[in-house]
Amino acid sequence: MRSQIQPFHLAVPVKDIAQARAFYGEVLGLSEGRSAPEWVDWDFFGHQFVTHLAPDQVPQLHHNAVDGHAVPVPHFGVVLTMADWEALAERLRQHNIQFVIEPHIRFKGKPGEQATMFFHDFCGNALEFKAFNDMSQLFAT
DSSP, X not given: OOOSOOOOEEEEEESOHHHHIIIIIXXXXXXXXXXXXXXXXXXXXXXXXXXXXXXTOOOOOEEEEETTEEEEESOEEEXXXXXXXXXXXXXXXXXXXXXXXXXXXXXXXXXXXXXEEEEEOTTSOEEEEEEOSSGGGTXXX
């Protein structure tokens, strides 16, 4: 039996804190929480997300085929409402974010049909944002 969803905590490396503020604060529109010269806490859609200064760390990406696309691994993100997903996609386009996988509907007409998009932050961390018209399809098989 599941209880109420609890906020997750995730920390990722970034090369520059000012660039983290520009990308996560200005482009994604996240609210900043606590910070220090080496890290920033962000309100990531109700979850605790931290960017930690690690200028020498380079993400090692792999790709797996999913519904005809090369999905970057690892990646992180959140499931939004469809309206919020559409607004975020538009916001990213206005900021000229280059998509790894353009916003589209994946698994169309199949169990788990979802809107999805992938892009990288300025350090190469891969992000995926998705939405479902029917949230009961989140774990559909």
